[in-house]
Structure formats: structure tokens, C-alpha cells
Amino acid sequence: MSPTPLILLADQVLTLDAAATIHTPGAVTVEGAEIRAVGPPPERPVGEIVDLRGSVLLPGLVNTHTHTPMWVFRGLTEDVPRGQWLTGRLPPLQKRLTSEDLRSGALAGCLELLQNGVTTIADRYGHMDTVATAVEASGLRAVVGHSLYDHTAEADLAVSERLLERFGTDPARSRLWAGLAPHATDTCGPNLLRRVRRLADRTGARVFIHVAQSDDEVAAVLARGVAGCASYLDDLGLLGPEVVAAHATYLSDAEADLVGSRQTAVAHCPSSNAKLEGRVAPIARMRRAGAVVGLGTDAACCNNGMDLFEEMKVAGLLNKVAADDPVAFPALDLLRAATSEAARALGIDHLAGTLEPGKRADIIAVRTRSAHLQPWHDPVANLVYTARGSDVVAVFVDGRLLVRGGRPVDLDSERILADARQAAGRLADVRA
């Protein structure tokens, strides 16, 4: 027996399909986990009406780079001089926490992301066997990867293999799936990366790696006698459409072109890059050369929010400045970088990132009646430059209503935050 279809009625539907079709008013018909129809409201609706008038519907946002457990660190790594954040400030915090602490933080982070209208994340960190259970429980669509480092390679590979076995690598088969997540180009030597490459080939897993996030990373890679972080990865077969390079900040023109020429996916984290490094990644150049660019918020302690609406705006402003051109990265491209292109970066564009029949019903409703979202002359510009995560009133993942009236439907928000605050409390005395 097929489930009763849901018919979501709204003032407007932004499909973000190839033509960026907009229906005013509009409706999305959902059957089970899938979108059955998108268009004007049906004249004789068959199914259960979900009245979302006063809102616009759009695809759930896709966050291409997160570390949900680091939610507990928010506010503990502020105004840190360049070069001291990753290797100086974070380690004493990280070694304080148990995997259960991190699980609590991850669940709070997922709650925050959901309330902000994010429906898919690419999440990576240590202790991912424990953390993944939080991500799974949250209801988010997610690819998870356990960070791999040279100095803990055997143990990290073992966790990674368990994740691959448990969750598989096919996003079409389960809401949570596994990727391979070597940490970065400096912390992963050629031997480890060759093993990652072989494991990816054997399992079909995508590879997620930090690339040129800091100038220290670049210096360490150059010391290996290669031309740069991108060349290093390319020599190991680790650039391409199935590799998601996070940050890609400190790249020469030639290295940026190389990233693009391989159609590599880039997780662009503009707030994080600006806040922690005072830099903008060479996004325009990589896109011109062929890279697929999706936005990422990075962790709560890098940004310090996890609001992809804000990230679209920040990406626009920083990239316009980097290009010395107010027309650079126009609004529709920014909205795509948080939806359809982000889905392409994660290899799930056959499943998510647009509102089209046959795709998964990952849908968000944004309330448009507030003073800051009126007038509604330009839906795309309003969503990119004015909307905030707090304007999201409803979130569906796989057709399941996870957020209603801006609040989680099934998750116990009070308890999740209390648990995560308790974990975070263990860090208060480590503050600088």
C-alpha cells in the first residue's frame, strides 16, 4: 500500500531545476520519501494538504563541510593569530573530550543545522563511529567520514572500514552513508593517501580532504618537493569529481587551475577562511577551470554559526571583493552553491538539491511575511541576502517532517542542548 501523498501548498516554489523554475503559488506533492509532482497547486488535490502558505518552498540546503561535534568548542577559539588555530588552540580542547561528549555536541550541531534549513551534511571528525549515531538520529541526510592521520593511520583506517561496511557508500541506498576522510595534505603522507585511493576504488567511497587550509599546510607539502597541495593530490590520483576538497584557500593560480581542470568538488567555507585565516579561496578561478563548488559552514567554532543562508551572503560579499567586481558570484549562483551545486559536489544531484519529481523529498519552507523579507520583489536575492536560518519554519527530509514552526518535531531540543552544554562545560577552564 502506498502512503497517502502529502500536498505542500505554498505562496511560491523555487525548484532550482536547470531552468530555475518558480511557481507562484506552488505545490509539491510528496509520496513517501519522494517528490511526485512540482507545479502550480493542483485543482483537485488527492492527498493530505499541508498548508505552508505564507512561505516559499525550496530544496533543503546542502552543507558540504561540517564537523558537528565541534559545536562544543564554539567561542573558545576567538581572534587567534594565523598559524596557531589548528595546531595550537584546538589540540588542548580536543584531548579533553570523550567520544560521548562529542556525540552530545554532534547532536546539538545537527539540531542547529536542521533548524537552519540544512537537510544534507558532509560531516567529518574523529570518533566518527560514535558521532555517526548522533548524525543518524538527527534525521539529517549525511555522508560521514572518520578523519585519517598518518600518526594514527591503522586505527583510523579500521574505523573507516567499519563505517563503510556499516553504512555503505551509496547515497541512493540509505540516508546516512560513509566516505573516506583523510585529514589534510600535510597530515597525510603518500602511503596513507595511496591506501585511501585503493579503498575508495574498492568501495566506491568519495574522498573528503582539507586542502591548503593554512599556509603551514602548504609549507609542509612544498617541503615534500611537490608543486603544491593540489599537485600532491593529483599525483596520487586524488583530484577529480569524486574528491571533495575543503577550503582550497592557499592555492597558486596554477594549483587552482589544476583543481578545476580535474572537475574536483570544492567545499567553499568563506566565513571560516576569512575568520581563521583572513583569506578568500580562489573560487572564481577554480569554477572557471571546471570545479564544482558547494558551500560549507565548517564547524561552529570556525564561523561561528552553521547557517547556510548567512553563508550564501558571506560568500557573495567576499567573492565580490576578491574579484573587485560587484557582479561576481551573482545571487542565483550563490543559491545554487547551497543547493543544486552543493548536491553535485557531494555526488547526490540525482537525489537532492532541486525540487523535481523522482528526487527525495528534502524540502524546506521559509516564512516570507517578516519585515526583513518584504517586499518580495526578488525571491532569489531575498533568500540569499536577507533570509536567515531562523526564517525556516518547516523542514522535510525523505518526506518526513523534522521541523515544524521552526522547532524540531521529534528531537528533544531541551535535553539535547543540556547534554551538549554539559560536555562543553568541561572545557571552560581551557579557555585562553
Next chain:
Amino acid sequence: MSPTPLILLADQVLTLDAAATIHTPGAVTVEGAEIRAVGPPPERPVGEIVDLRGSVLLPGLVNTHTHTPMWVFRGLTEDVPRGQWLTGRLPPLQKRLTSEDLRSGALAGCLELLQNGVTTIADRYGHMDTVATAVEASGLRAVVGHSLYDHTAEADLAVSERLLERFGTDPARSRLWAGLAPHATDTCGPNLLRRVRRLADRTGARVFIHVAQSDDEVAAVLARGVAGCASYLDDLGLLGPEVVAAHATYLSDAEADLVGSRQTAVAHCPSSNAKLEGRVAPIARMRRAGAVVGLGTDAACCNNGMDLFEEMKVAGLLNKVAADDPVAFPALDLLRAATSEAARALGIDHLAGTLEPGKRADIIAVRTRSAHLQPWHDPVANLVYTARGSDVVAVFVDGRLLVRGGRPVDLDSERILADARQAAGRLADVRA
């Protein structure tokens, strides 16, 4: 008979006084329009308790550059090539509207600002005799100026004089007061600016002017044979602590130093400068040289929000990138640029911008219990980098509660937005 004091109880009070004192928990005692006491919660409170636990209190935000009537243009000037925004895109929109349309837009803009926790604005535009009535009705503290142009100088001066007469120039005497608002360094020749200077001397009015907002403006000023926009103003006696220079974007190092050396107030509008021009103003250099820098959102169609919380973050990110240094413009400085320093820029630091006994009771409460504002390790960083206007639950101006539970107390939000949408609707067909 003195009014019953209000005792505002909160989880925390950020005073933003010289020492940036924080009380945890804290209380602010308000008597009439003034703050009487700030500190830990009193043991034997005398007065009416206002329970704002679950929130932090801080000074109401001070927005140093707005054009509230332009609310109606939001979304109509997107992705416009450099040089075409001010002179190409805006005029056909502007000439469509009546002063009543602009009044409607201004009231909607004020509503938006209040809900975002802004308690003081420096507002300037045409038709300011009509617009000012909306700003006054909103309950905001505000200095208003009618834009003066060479080509309409006599009429503009007449409106300006009427405003000065009606509202006075002393912020200590009324919640709304008047300033002088010559439009910009290119649109105002020396004759007009000399008359403005004399009128300012006679009335004590502050002067508000756009400076070096576009490269076209700079080119026009250079054609007068002066060294730049700042030199031009300086020759006319129009740099200094009683002049608020908006934008100050396209300045050479020498011109930026000149602005600073005169202790000029600068209304820094980072989102607007990045979005419309692809630029960051030389803020660090002007501050080093002595400028007083407050943040401004500029108009709704430039930003496209009017959320000073977001503007603090954007200012931080853009200035860190401009400085190539993640430590540039640290979090506390950003918070001050929206509170105590912004008040100094507007010449109201004796009245607003901090929570101290004797100052006006312009106070906001920010709810801290949401997922995105936890953990609360660092209040300043959380307010600057994570909070949003939508986290503001209570707003007091002059001790009067204007926003409660995030919603306006006296303003009829539905009607204000309906009126303003109707005005905005007249522009739909002018869209590019």
C-alpha cells in the same frame, strides 16, 4: 511623582562600558527614561521586576547609516555592474514614489530595525519632512537629515531648516533630532557645502555626507582639481568629529589618513560596500589615524538586510581579509562599533551606547538558549559571530518597551507591512 522603577533581570548584562564589565547574572534598574543602576541582581529589589532570564542584556544597537524609505526597493537593484547602481538603477525607481509611499517604506524599515535590536539610527533621504514622522512614530531614537543636492539646493535647504527648527539638534533634548545631510562630495559643490558649514555652525547640527562611495564620485571630485574627496571636504571645514562620513570606500592612503587625523566619524557599511562596489573601505588605516568608526547597514536594497548583528560579523570577516590577518578587528571592537563607538560617532555617547547609570534606557535582550547560541563560552564572540536580529526578544528605548517576545508592542506590524508592500508594488514593473 517619580515612576516605579523597572528592574530587568537577566542571565548576563554586558555593559560595554570602558572596562567592558559583564555581570553574570545581572540586572539593570530603569527609572523613567534613564538607567539608574547596573550590576548583579539586587538582593531587595524595589520596583517592578521584568524577568528576562534566558537572555543577556546589552546596549541597544546604534546604526550609523540608514535610508529607511528605501525598504521598498529591496530586491530591485541586484547584481548591478559597478557605476550603474546609484546613477543608473536607482533614479527610475525613486521618481516613481510619492512622499507617502516613502513614509510607508520608512515605517516598515523602522519596524525591521527595531525587531533586529537597533535602538538608534542616523537616517537620511529625500522627503525627510514626511519620512521623519514615520521614524518618530516608530519609537526609535534617531537623527534625521534631508538630502541636499546642488540641483535642488534651495528647496533642500528650506526642508533642512524646517527640520532643524522642528526637531532641534540636541540629542539630549528629544528622541528625534535633526542633522544636515549634504548628499555626497560629487553632488554637492563648494557653494552648497559652505552654506551647510555655516548652517551647522549656527545651529550646532552634525553633518552627514556620503564620501567616496563610488569611483565615479572620486573621479568627479578629482576633476575639480583637488587631491580627493577627503581633501575637498577638509578644505571646506567638513572633516572632524562632528562630521559623519558614510562609506569612505575609495580613498587613497593619504586621504584615509586625513579622514582619521581630523577624528572624523566614519559610518562603515561593509555589506553595502562589498555588494554594490566589490570593495572594503580602508577602516583599519582610518581607525589607526584617529577616526571614530561605527557600523551602518545602509539601505535595505544595498545589503539587503538591516541587521547590525550580521553587519558586525560581515565587518569582521571583510576587514580580516582586507588586513590579511585573522586578528584584525577583534570581536570586542566589532561589538563596540555597533554600540559604544557608534554612539560616539553620532555624538550621543553621553546618552547611549553603553549600559551605565545616568544614560538613557536603550536596552535590548538577546535570547541565548537556542542551539545556535550555545554553548555560551564567549558572550562577545557569540553576539558578534552567531547571534542574529531574530534572537532579540526585548527592546527598550528611553525605558519604553517597544519589542516584547520579538514582536512590536505598539506598532501594528500587519498594517505597516501591508501599506509598505502596497507602495513597493508600484515598482514591480520597473524591475530590470
